[in-house]
Amino acid sequence: MLDKNGIAKRIAKEVKDGMFVNLGIGIPTLVANYIPEHMSVELQSENGILGMGPFPFEGEEDADLINAGKQTVTLLHGASIFDSAMSFGMIRAQKVHLTILGAMEVSENGDIANWKIPGKMVKGMGGAMDLVASAKNIIVAMQQVNKAGQSKLLPKCDLPLTGIKCVKKIVTELGVYEIAPGGGFKLLETAPGVTVEDIKKATAGKLIIEGDIKEMEL
């Protein structure tokens, strides 16, 4: 079973040389720590940065330079700054190659819910609806089972949707899945120490298991 950093580490393997990548808040942000240094990857932050760098050294924070999570950050050489309209313009025009974001629920046809729990939590969708509506390659980083032990990989999402039929791949503490073209969570890899039986128990939606499933390499 993976912890948050383990999920991030596995997702980092999906990042390829030359990609522009948007990382959501939470586990997706951790992915940046595991992108190999020899790779040329540019991180996009939807408040208006391409070429986002790590947190600043203590004392070098700049109130005018933050990421989409409102955290102080730095710029790498070759970075650029732009306004919010252009930021979502490049997302809509599919210039950003990969979007990694968190979710509360994912359904077997690739719907995602991550912005609202009616009556309880209403923070808003931020840029998530724009990202999932336009991005070609969307990977979800999430815990597969909630605190009450219920699966969050469902036949159909219960919570208000963020986007429909958009998720391509899901990485959880238990395994890696892709959304099959006809619907269903196709198991690609299991996390270290996790059995296919564990995965069956933790998947409420349609699970597709074909052939031998490999344990993931980290």
Added chain:
Amino acid sequence: MINRVVKNAQEALKDVKSDQTIMFGGFGLCGIPENSINQLIKMGTKNITAISNNAGVDDFGLGLLLQTKQIKKMISSYVGENEEFERQMLSGELEVELIPQGTLATRCLAAAYGMPVIYTPAGVGTEVAIGKETRMFNYNGEEKEYLMEKAFEADFAIVKAWKGDTAGNLIFRSTARNFNPMMAMAGKITVAEVEQLVPAGELDPDQIHTPGIYVHRIFQGEKYEKRIEQRTVRKKN
């Protein structure tokens, strides 16, 4: 050169009335018009419909106008980080319209460019699409559904820039740019407060982000706090 300079926030906002729609630039607490927000509190303007990506925090930014209950309705994309906001929303005191961030930005842009509507895929199939016209377009080899969203109509846009000149030209600094340029272009009356106000001719025309034609009033702000919402740092070695 047409002179756009006013003395201060008081003069810039003198004709703001209750029940008007006001755009506020900024992302979180970054690049917000601090002086103008304080002035609206002093004026006690009521029933504001605020268009702003976020709602500030409890004791800073737009959160201050929520504390004084001057805001009737918020049109935003993300409103976490603010307990008073959540309380007013859940109790029904505050009307809230949550819309995708890119939609918010582009509805400003549509107003700025004189186009009544945009079509965007953001929100298709979600509750954001309820009651909205949709259309199928074949674009870039892909047949897809789009939502029609309207250009904003705001009585005032209040923005914050780093530098400005007496002609109203604006330059923003780093990610404090965010929504400011689009909102500056989208207000029926645009008020810009700047950290440094210089005579026309001192800014390089090639470096200007927002041309002065869009900026009706400009003043130099004072005592910027520029509060950091999430101070994240790493240790040297």
